[in-house]
Amino acid sequence: MAAINLPFIHSPPSLQIFSIKSPQSTSKFLLFSQSIASPLLSSSSKLYTTAKARASSLIAFAARNLSESELNSVPETAGEIAGKFPSDAGVYAVYDKDGDVQFIGITRSIAGSVATHWKSVPELCVSVKFGVVDEPDRTTLTQAWKSWMEEHIKATGKVPPGNESGNATWVRQPPKKKADLRLTPGRHVQLTVPLEELIDQLVKENKVVAFIKGSRSAPLCGFSQRVIGILEAEGVDYESVDVLDEEYNNGLRESLKTYSNWPTFPQIFVDGQLIGGCDILSSMHEKGELAGLFKN
Amino acid sequence: MGVTKEQLESTLTSKLNPQHLEVTDTSGGCGASFVIDIVSERFEGKRLLERHRLVNAALEEEMKEIHALSIKKVLTPQQWKQQQEESEKSKSAA
Numbered sequence: 001m002a003a004i005n006l007p008f009i010h011s012p013p014s015l016q017i018f019s020i021k022s023p024q025s026t027s028k029f030l031l032f033s034q035s036i037a038s039p040l041l042s043s044s045s046k047l048y049t050t051a052k053a054r055a056s057s058l059i060a061f062a063a064r065n066l067s068e069s070e071l072n073s074v075p076e077t078a079g080e081i082a083g084k085f086p087s088d089a090g091v092y093a094v095y096d097k098d099g100d101v102q103f104i105g106i107t108r109s110i111a112g113s114v115a116t117h118w119k120s121v122p123e124l125c126v127s128v129k130f131g132v133v134d135e136p137d138r139t140t141l142t143q144a145w146k147s148w149m150e151e152h153i154k155a156t157g158k159v160p161p162g163n164e165s166g167n168a169t170w171v172r173q174p175p176k177k178k179a180d181l182r183l184t185p186g187r188h189v190q191l192t193v194p195l196e197e198l199i200d201q202l203v204k205e206n207k208v209v210a211f212i213k214g215s216r217s218a219p220l221c222g223f224s225q226r227v228i229g230i231l232e233a234e235g236v237d238y239e240s241v242d243v244l245d246e247e248y249n250n251g252l253r254e255s256l257k258t259y260s261n262w263p264t265f266p267q268i269f270v271d272g273q274l275i276g277g278c279d280i281l282s283s284m285h286e287k288g289e290l291a292g293l294f295k296n
Numbered sequence: 297m298g299v300t301k302e303q304l305e306s307t308l309t310s311k312l313n314p315q316h317l318e319v320t321d322t323s324g325g326c327g328a329s330f331v332i333d334i335v336s337e338r339f340e341g342k343r344l345l346e347r348h349r350l351v352n353a354a355l356e357e358e359m360k361e362i363h364a365l366s367i368k369k370v371l372t373p374q375q376w377k378q379q380q381e382e383s384e385k386s387k388s389a390a
Contacts, residue, residue, distance in 0.1 A: 223364065263352050263359045276345045279367050283344065 064131030064144075066093060066104075066151045073127045078115050085111040085128070089136030091144040093152070094162070094170070095127045103162030103170040104148050106133075106141040121169055124162075180215050180240045181206075182248035195255040204272040208238035208294060211256055212266040216240040223278035227266045230285045236294045270294065298328060299358045311354040312336045315373045328362060333369040335376040344370070 075081055087109045094103045094117055102124045107113035110130045117125045133144050153159060162170040183198050184191060191198070203209050210227055214220030219228050231238045243253045243265050253265070260267055260274045268275045270293055275281060284290050301321045308317055316335035323329035332351065339347045347370040352359065359365065371379065 221364075223366075261349065263356070264365060274345065276348055280344050280348060 064091075066129060066148045067155070069093075069129040069131055071095065071127050071129050074114060074118050074125055078119070081115045081118060082111050085114050085130065086132055087111040088132045088134075089141060090130055090132040091141065091148050092128055092130040093148060093160075094125050095129070096124050097126045099127075101152055101156070101160045103160050104145060104152060105162075105170060106145045108136070117170060124169070178216065178239070180242045180245070181209075182245070183241065183252055184248055184250065187247055187250040195251055196259050199252070199256055199259050200272075202239075202241070203269040206239045207271060208236055209241065209269045210238055210266055211241045211243050211252075211269075213242070213244050215242050220244060221265075223264075224266045226278050227268060227281055230281055230290070231268075234285070234290050234294060236290075298323075299330075299361045301330070304330060304332070304355065304358060307358060308332070308334060308351070308354055312338050312350065316376060322366070323363070329364040329366075330362060331366045331368055334367070335369070335371045335373055337373055339370060339372045340374075 072084060075084055089106075089108045090110050091104070091106050092110050092113065093101050094105075094114075096102050103117070105113060110132070114125070114128050114130075131144060131148075133140055149159075149163065161167060181202065183195065183202065208231070210216075210224075210231060212219055212221075212224035212227060214224055216228055219225040228240070241249060241252070243249060243256065245252075256265075256267065257263055260269075262274055262277065264277055266278055268277070268281050275284070275293070281290070284293070301319045304319045305317060308314060308319070312334065314334050314336040316333070318333040320331040321329070322331050334351060338350060342350070348367055351367055351370060352365075355362075355365070369376075
């Protein structure tokens with residue numbers, strides 16, 4: 001089997017496993033490799049049948065190399081997408097209107113991912129090829145992805161633009177944390193206006209500002225942490241200022257206490273007005289009063 | 297160092313004449329962190345922020361020593377009565 005398969009297998013990892021017959025290689029892995037090779041064996045009907053039978057019993061990633069998979073146009077509504085694509089795990093390739101591959105990905109739900117892509121970049125998500133992977137453990141999925149990627153790279157000589165490093169169009173990433181705002185250019189720079197004025201500008205120019213201890217990604221006090229948690233939960237776009245940053249917000253703690261006539265941190269401002277600290281924000285959050293406040 | 301629960305209670309009592317007051321030291325005794333429930337007529341007609349300001353102002357001196365002050369309840373006597381009745385109800389309902 002190995003001798004016959006060897007010339008047909010595209011992916012170097014599989015090739016390696018077949019050739020060295022590594023004892024670690026699991027039967028699933030071997031079957032998987034066969035399944036990729038199977039369409040190429042179609043000239044030899046006997047072998048093809050064998051491979052197909054084995055593959056279908058365990059793995060549905062049979063006959064699913066990229067070029068032979070069917071191209072499905074992406075419908076216009078989320079409901080139709082859910083009807084047209086399976087919600088199974090698998091590998092998929094997204095094509096733009098020119099028929100160029102934009103992105104190759106793996107997913108726990110093909111329909112879900114297609115819907116997500118279609119929603120975020122409809123102009124790039126015109127049609128999709130997919131291959132369902134049964135028993136989708138991480139290794140199998142990754143292998144499926146690798147084989148599609150390798151096939152694509154071999155055919156076109158390039159990586160799909162969406163798979164290039166640094167391209168964040170297709171990969172769902174945790175929402176990027178904004179940087180904390182800095183009030184001054186640094187402690188050694190002489191300010192030409194009083195700090196209070198900078199605070200005043202800052203809270204008036206930004207809809208929601210939270211003055212917290214520590215950064216928004218790592219608040220240093222429980223109350224600040226709770227405030228960040230509430231703001232994130234409300235899904236509001238807000239700015240944060242670290243009152244402990246002695247370099248860029250030197251003197252802010254004292255100035256802010258005077259400015260807002262509020263003795264503690266965190267402090268939350270909306271439309272230039274102090275809303276209060278953690279207790280008030282928590283209480284308003286619980287009563288559902290915040291959404292209205294952030295909206296207007 | 298630090299402030300005691302009793303100190304806070306006496307200051308708040310004298311300045312805000314509360315109908316109900318509960319000060320809890322959450323710092324484990326070092327006097328740096330407190331939780332306050334307070335009910336007073338002074339809060340009548342005032343927004344949450346203004347009520348907190350009243351408490352903060354009353355504790356201006358003490359605040360210098362306190363790291364964290366959490367004002368959990370700041371109610372008017374009427375609101376407090378309502379809350380108590382509601383909790384009674386939910387208790388009897390349960």
